[in-house]
Amino acid sequence: MFGNVPRELPQQIALVLLPRFSFLPFTGLIESFRLANRLSGQELYRWKLVSTDGQPVAASNGLELVVAGDLSVAETCGTVIICGGIDVHLIKDKGLDGWLRKADRRGADIGAICTGSYVLAKAGLLEGHRCTIHWENLAGFCEDFPEIEVTTELFEIDRNRFTCSGGTAAIDMMLNVIARQHGHELAAAVADQFMHERIRDQHDRQRISxxxxxxxxxxxxxxxxxxxxxxxxxxxxxxxxxxxxxxxxxxxxxxxxxxxxxxxxxxxxxxxxxxxxxxxxxxxxxxxxxxxxxxxxxxxxxxxxxxxxxxxxxxxxRGLPLKGEPEPGEEDIEALH
Missing domain, CATH: 1.10.10.60 (Homeodomain-like)
Structure with a gap:
């Protein structure tokens, strides 16, 4: 189960960057790993950035990151995290789907941040598991995958699947994982470095009240x-x-x-x-x-x-031609009126 004490250190993590990924949750993960290593005085986490083709990937804010290589360089990683962002629901990559299923067969913990849940769902890796996604994408995800149990939690950890709604929730998810794996004292020390005054649990709201x-x-x-x-x-x-x-x-x-x-x-x-x-x-x-x-x-x-x-x-x-669109003017029987 993701969050259990790892069998060996450092824990090997592959971060799969998708085009236009969200930078804030991605940074939250990386900085959580880095600070945990620094404050513990040992290498607890080791990570590598990969893309589907080994080419640099631009985040949604335009910043471009160089990666270690394509998916093949992450074959030995015991943890895989899909970093999603804008328009992930449009991605159709059978190579990525197959690679994820192969990682699942070899026993990897597989998760996603922000809209990366779409990729896991398309690969068939969320069936029988709880998951979450950013509140803005919740309605669309439910329409596309009605058979999947999706929640409004900040993050979900269900056996060897984990998903995070995005934004600063990625920090809270990792602080909870660090606490489980290496103790609450270390997690609190990392939170202090972030000036993150409270470690939220998964049941905290995604949206402000x-x-x-x-x-x-x-x-x-x-x-x-x-x-x-x-x-x-x-x-x-x-x-x-x-x-x-x-x-x-x-x-x-x-x-x-x-x-x-x-x-x-x-x-x-x-x-x-x-x-x-x-x-x-x-x-x-x-x-x-x-x-x-x-x-x-x-x-x-x-x-x-x-x-x-x-x-x-x-x-x-949607950027579609207007041909065939019904003209306004027909009476609508709305329940509200």
Missing amino acids: LPARLGVRHPKLLAVIGTMEQNLEEPLSRSELAKGADLSTRQLERLFRKYLNRSPARYYLELRLNKARLLLLQTNMSVIDVALACGFVSASHFSKCYRDFFGRTPRKE
């Missing part, structure tokens, strides 16, 4: 917004939302106008459209399927709402 995110602390308003976020595919009516928060519809309207400067219907629509954008960018779902997944029953109305909000149609969002 609703009050912090919105700058609002009215409990009934927050309760309604939480209910909206949980019911995007089948939107609730205004009266249902009000009743659930023990409010009248007029009180509900006033709360949204006062604190968010928009109607409940408008706020709900924006939530659904933002989810739709993520699905368009992160999945191969058709426009109509995206519309249905976000509570619209008409592709034409969805297209009109999307264009009004984002300034472009759903097809143009």
